[in-house]
Amino acid sequence: MNNCVKQTQLCLLIVIVMSGGKYLSLPGILASFAGRDSWISMSLLFAVDFLCFVAILFAMKNCGGKSFYEILCMTVSTPVAKVLMTLYALFFTLRITGGLVDTVDLMSTSLSVVTNWAAFILPVLLVIGYNVAKGLKNTVRVTQIFFVFILISVLLIILLSVKYTDLTELNPFLSEGFKPALDGSVNMSFWFSDCLFLFFCFGNVSVGKRFFTPFIVSFLVGAVLTVMLEITFLCLFGELAPYAQNALVKVSGFNIAGTSYGRLDWIFVIIWLSSIILKSTLYFWAATVALDKAFSINSNKGHVICFAAVALLVLVAPLILPVQQMISDLFILGAGKYVTMFLQYAVPILSPLLVFAANKKHGGEKSIRRVSEVKEQ
Amino acid sequence: MDTNSFLQKFSQFFDLKHRTLSLNGKNVDVFFLDTMCSSDKVTQFVVRPLIEMKEPLSAESLVEKIIFGADCKTESDFDKVCDEFLDGKTIVFVEKENDAVIVDTKTIEYRAVAEPPTSRSTKGPREGFNENIKTNLTLLRKRLKTENFKADSFTVGDKTNTMVAVCYIKGTASDKIVKSITEKIKTIKTDGVLDSSFVAVYLDADKTTLFKLVGSFEKPDVVASKLLEGKVAVIVDGSPIVLTLPYTFLEDVQSPDDYYYYTPYTASLGRVLRLISMIIAVLLPAVYVALQLFHYQILPSKFLITVLSSVQGIPFTPLVEMIVVIILFDILREANARMPQIAGLSLSIVGAIILGDAAVKAGLLGAPAVMIGAMSGIGLYSMPDNTMLFSFLRLCFVLIGGLVGILGILLGVMFVVSYVVSIDDFGTPYLSPLSPSVKKDKKDAILRKSLIDLNQKRNADLSLRGKETKQ
Numbered sequence: 001m002n003n004c005v006k007q008t009q010l011c012l013l014i015v016i017v018m019s020g021g022k023y024l025s026l027p028g029i030l031a032s033f034a035g036r037d038s039w040i041s042m043s044l045l046f047a048v049d050f051l052c053f054v055a056i057l058f059a060m061k062n063c064g065g066k067s068f069y070e071i072l073c074m075t076v077s078t079p080v081a082k083v084l085m086t087l088y089a090l091f092f093t094l095r096i097t098g099g100l101v102d103t104v105d106l107m108s109t110s111l112s113v114v115t116n117w118a119a120f121i122l123p124v125l126l127v128i129g130y131n132v133a134k135g136l137k138n139t140v141r142v143t144q145i146f147f148v149f150i151l152i153s154v155l156l157i158i159l160l161s162v163k164y165t166d167l168t169e170l171n172p173f174l175s176e177g178f179k180p181a182l183d184g185s186v187n188m189s190f191w192f193s194d195c196l197f198l199f200f201c202f203g204n205v206s207v208g209k210r211f212f213t214p215f216i217v218s219f220l221v222g223a224v225l226t227v228m229l230e231i232t233f234l235c236l237f238g239e240l241a242p243y244a245q246n247a248l249v250k251v252s253g254f255n256i257a258g259t260s261y262g263r264l265d266w267i268f269v270i271i272w273l274s275s276i277i278l279k280s281t282l283y284f285w286a287a288t289v290a291l292d293k294a295f296s297i298n299s300n301k302g303h304v305i306c307f308a309a310v311a312l313l314v315l316v317a318p319l320i321l322p323v324q325q326m327i328s329d330l331f332i333l334g335a336g337k338y339v340t341m342f343l344q345y346a347v348p349i350l351s352p353l354l355v356f357a358a359n360k361k362h363g364g365e366k367s368i369r370r371v372s373e374v375k376e377q
Numbered sequence: 378m379d380t381n382s383f384l385q386k387f388s389q390f391f392d393l394k395h396r397t398l399s400l401n402g403k404n405v406d407v408f409f410l411d412t413m414c415s416s417d418k419v420t421q422f423v424v425r426p427l428i429e430m431k432e433p434l435s436a437e438s439l440v441e442k443i444i445f446g447a448d449c450k451t452e453s454d455f456d457k458v459c460d461e462f463l464d465g466k467t468i469v470f471v472e473k474e475n476d477a478v479i480v481d482t483k484t485i486e487y488r489a490v491a492e493p494p495t496s497r498s499t500k501g502p503r504e505g506f507n508e509n510i511k512t513n514l515t516l517l518r519k520r521l522k523t524e525n526f527k528a529d530s531f532t533v534g535d536k537t538n539t540m541v542a543v544c545y546i547k548g549t550a551s552d553k554i555v556k557s558i559t560e561k562i563k564t565i566k567t568d569g570v571l572d573s574s575f576v577a578v579y580l581d582a583d584k585t586t587l588f589k590l591v592g593s594f595e596k597p598d599v600v601a602s603k604l605l606e607g608k609v610a611v612i613v614d615g616s617p618i619v620l621t622l623p624y625t626f627l628e629d630v631q632s633p634d635d636y637y638y639y640t641p642y643t644a645s646l647g648r649v650l651r652l653i654s655m656i657i658a659v660l661l662p663a664v665y666v667a668l669q670l671f672h673y674q675i676l677p678s679k680f681l682i683t684v685l686s687s688v689q690g691i692p693f694t695p696l697v698e699m700i701v702v703i704i705l706f707d708i709l710r711e712a713n714a715r716m717p718q719i720a721g722l723s724l725s726i727v728g729a730i731i732l733g734d735a736a737v738k739a740g741l742l743g744a745p746a747v748m749i750g751a752m753s754g755i756g757l758y759s760m761p762d763n764t765m766l767f768s769f770l771r772l773c774f775v776l777i778g779g780l781v782g783i784l785g786i787l788l789g790v791m792f793v794v795s796y797v798v799s800i801d802d803f804g805t806p807y808l809s810p811l812s813p814s815v816k817k818d819k820k821d822a823i824l825r826k827s828l829i830d831l832n833q834k835r836n837a838d839l840s841l842r843g844k845e846t847k848q
Contacts, residue, residue: 008814107784111672115784123781123788127795134799141798142791144812262677270783277791 018222658756
């Protein structure tokens with residue numbers, strides 16, 4: 001696996017990962033908690049994510065070429081590091097499964113395809129597996145090719161529907177106070193913190209002259225795109241927003257409103273679906289790396305077994321469990337969200353401290369590769 | 378060296394010419410192949426000086442003072458002497474001498490330098506390579522008058538002893554790539570090399586051989602420009618196609634006319650059109666089948682009605698119908714490629730108009746399917762070097778589209794892209810400078826900048842080249 005990537009490649013990936021998957025059932029469910037203020041919930045979550053993102057970047061900049069696992073081992077002990085890695089692997093696996101199950105829903109309800117889960121997931125796993133085997137490098141290169149098409153598709157879906165939006169649907173702001181918006185943020189946090197995968201890129205990123213600016217710009221672009229769609233969705237559906245599932249298809253329906261062109265908007269939706277595959281690939285990679293670390297696996301055979309374990313979970317879980325219901329019960333309404341919040345927010349915020357502690361323990365010695373020493377791609 | 382062994386070895390050759398001269402009390406045997414050498418040259422440069430010779434007779438004195446041939450040397454290895462003889466050289470044996478004298482009197486008829494039939498250009502040089510390695514090297518040398526232009530030669534093929542030259546500009550090409558290519562050529566073990574494509578197989582980094590990772594060009598100006606960009610050319614004796622390495626996908630999108638004829642804007646438009654044609658050629662039939670079978674709502678209602686009315690009564694499913702159209706088109710193309718030129722036009726008319734029209738009227742195929750197949754077929758030729766590859770991919774995607782629908786096509790495209798971005802050719806990613814993005818090289822990628830900008834880019838081109846990036 002070759003995991004060395006350039007900063008610019010990673011920035012494109014961040015935009016895709018942040019927006020990919022958030023246009024499925026999330027806007028509708030968020031609206032059920034926060035109503036017309038759900039865009040505020042989303043913005044709040046992105047604001048918190050931003051703080052965590054900056055903390056991760058800070059840690060990445062100063063990691064001195066050490067992997068995140070090495071940092072954890074040096075600071076919180078190896079057993080705790082292994083437990084954390086296992087939890088991250090599970091977290092990514094759940095996110096992949098939830099996202100892909102939602103995608104099947106979108107396919108079967110919107111694109112008129114009766115989709116069998118196994119028939120859907122097996123070809124998807126083939127594409128994902130190939131990229132994971134080739135390493136993060138391959139995924140970012142594929143992202144470079146698809147990025148423009150995905151961005152254009154999303155922008156067209158949003159912009160072509162704008163003329164049918166009614167901004168007054170957002171009024172009044174916070175009519176029931178801040179609590180519904182806050183509830184929305186707390187309950188839906190599971191679907192955010194998309195940049196956690198950066199933990200697994202420590203020591204593998206070659207950076208340009210500026211470290212923070214490109215990353216921050218890409219985060220803001222991803223956040224703005226997602227919030228823009230949420231606002232468009234709310235302005236189109238108003239009070240009905242909680243009942244409108246598969247937000248992107250619902251919004252795109254307005255692209256061709258008043259025309260007899262057929263559902264040409266589905267072409268954009270299909271192109272956008274590639275962002276979900278890319279996001280899933282990235283999370284698969286992160287989950288596989290996390291499992292590698294958790295079980296101290298270094299061989300190729302071990303990597304394959306780790307990938308197979310994650311793939312088996314993703315393949316089998318929706319066949320025997322009501323995954324969407326389970327995620328809702330455990331991580332939206334249940335206490336499971338506090339566990340994921342620890343992984344999503346506490347660990348990132350603490351990561352700069354962990355890095356400093358590790359560096360101090362290491363006597364400031366920079367024996368391992370520095371970030372900037374990684375060869376440019 | 379034993380003259381009798383030599384004579385015995387080649388006595389069966391009907392074109393073997395042998396003359397024995399008795400000079401200064403020693404026998405001198407002259408051997409040459411009548412079909413490979415010029416008798417006039419042998420007479421003038423070898424036999425006549427020998428007869429007129431007044432010096433003491435030895436192999437070395439022949440080379441140093443007597444024989445007029447410009448390329449003349451002594452050789453003591455019997456096998457090498459035999460190889461040179463078979464290559465068209467004249468061999469002179471002097472009695473009781475260990476060394477034989479080899480004189481270059483080769484004259485083999487080659488095709489004249491002419492415009493290559495497969496890569497014509499509207500404006501710009503019209504010269505093309507021919508089958509003579511020396512002529513081909515001359516065509517390059519006259520464009521690259523620099524001492525840094527190097528050509529290392531090797532002999533490949535146990536039975537053909539084909540000469541292969543590795544050409545590059547020292548200081549511009551990566552030493553590591555040159556070394557890697559020469560090592561690969563040295564390790565070629567084969568009976569015969571009849572064309573550069575035989576060598577290309579050994580240099581191709583893509584072991585699936587699906588994608589072509591070795592450039593092949595017929596025009597010296599194009600190869601010279603590749604050498605200036607830091608690439609390495611491989612010339613094979615007997616082949617008018619010169620190979621260039623490393624090779625990237627976007628080279629297929631580029632055409633010599635982009636530089637000679639078009640402005641940066643029109644050249645860029647041309648390249649974008651070629652890419653769009655490629656996408657249409659590969660994906661349009663598959664998308665059509667998928668839409669008809671699974672997602673007909675995407676089609677505009679009026680077009681949907683037209684499609685439905687035209688496919689009524691067709692005995693095939695949309696998938697089978699499209700496969701029939703594509704296979705028919707491929708058969709026509711194959712026949713057209715091998716048919717005498719004069720019959721080609723007739724075949725096109727029979728195939729495109731009569732067969733297509735008749736099939737629609739007979740109710741075997743629908744008009745939209747024929748039209749989609751034809752559009753896709755035309756698109757295949759936008760990048761002529763990859764016609765067969767695109768045709769193969771088109772068939773695969775039609776099958777995927779017909780069986781899985783549009784999501785299958787998306788996944789298929791993602792898989793192909795994932796595979797293509799993973800291919801490296803001597804350290805140069807196949808999809809560079811698009812992915813990974815190389816800013817300097819993007820000046821001449823899909824959108825082309827002016828030649829002044831491009832000249833500044835020289836040497837910086839393929840900035841990944843030689844960096845040994847396996848990242």
